[in-house]
Amino acid sequence: EPEVTQTPSHQVTQMGQEVILRCVPISNHLYFYWYRQILGQKVEFLVSFYNNEISEKSEIFDDQFSVERPDGSNFTLKIRSTKLEDSAMYFCASSRRTTTGELFFGEGSRLTVL
Amino acid sequence: GQQLNQSPQSMFIQEGEDVSMNCTSSSIFNTWLWYKQDPGEGPVLLIALYKAGELTSNGRLTAQFGITRKDSFLNISASIPSDVGIYFCAGHDNAGNMLTFGGGTRLMVKP
Numbered sequence: 001e002p003e004v005t006q007t008p009s010h011q012v013t014q015m016g017q018e019v020i021l022r023c024v025p026i027s028n029h030l031y032f033y034w035y036r037q038i039l040g041q042k043v044e045f046l047v048s049f050y051n052n053e054i055s056e057k058s059e060i061f062d063d064q065f066s067v068e069r070p071d072g073s074n075f076t077l078k079i080r081s082t083k084l085e086d087s088a089m090y091f092c093a094s095s096r097r098t099t100t101g102e103l104f105f106g107e108g109s110r111l112t113v114l
Numbered sequence: 115g116q117q118l119n120q121s122p123q124s125m126f127i128q129e130g131e132d133v134s135m136n137c138t139s140s141s142i143f144n145t146w147l148w149y150k151q152d153p154g155e156g157p158v159l160l161i162a163l164y165k166a167g168e169l170t171s172n173g174r175l176t177a178q179f180g181i182t183r184k185d186s187f188l189n190i191s192a193s194i195p196s197d198v199g200i201y202f203c204a205g206h207d208n209a210g211n212m213l214t215f216g217g218g219t220r221l222m223v224k225p
Binding site for chain 1: 149158162
């Protein structure tokens with residue numbers, strides 16, 4: 001069964017460093033998302049991406065964050081200068097359509113900022 | 115922003131018992147969804163509801179989309195140990211691309 005894959009599964013970084021989290025969405029999906037889950041809290045929307053551009057973003061997704069689809073398969077989230085409060089599980093998701101909310105999530109990348 | 119209030123926050127039940135959890139919102143959603151998250155993994159879609167009043171089953175799971183479009187519940191019948199996990203409700207308003215998640219219900223099942 002097709003699935004969303006994410007790398008790395010866990011990354012530890014120093015505060016102020018740049019981090020890139022990578023995702024391979026399901027191949028016939030057109031809509032891509034990043035969500036974040038701080039330990040023990042709910043899943044929060046960061047950004048959605050369609051047709052090579054951001055379609056929606058939350059207040060969390062400030063100038064330190066960027067997303068890119070550098071080729072036909074990868075979808076990346078970059079955090080330019082990490083802060084302690086960026087420590088969280090980051091989930092990539094994809095969907096065929098945008099109107100139903102039926103998202104397929106990856107297993108997540110745990111980011112620990114020291 | 116939109117907020118979903120999910121209750122209970124946690125439940126510790128005996129295997130074989132039925133479970134009920136619910137979500138309420140101050141605003142209307144056009145789609146309600148229920149996801150399950152196992153430890154160390156991403157959320158997995160269990161049930162999606164598209165119409166107010168809709169009642170949908172998926173095996174031992176039953177979910178309903180409230181008439182007001184501001185609430186939903188999920189029932190699990192005859193719980194088993196593999197039902198352990200965190201259950202999240204989520205709302206989608208069709209106006210945008212984002213899902214709004216509830217705070218989750220952590221379910222623990224005692225064999």
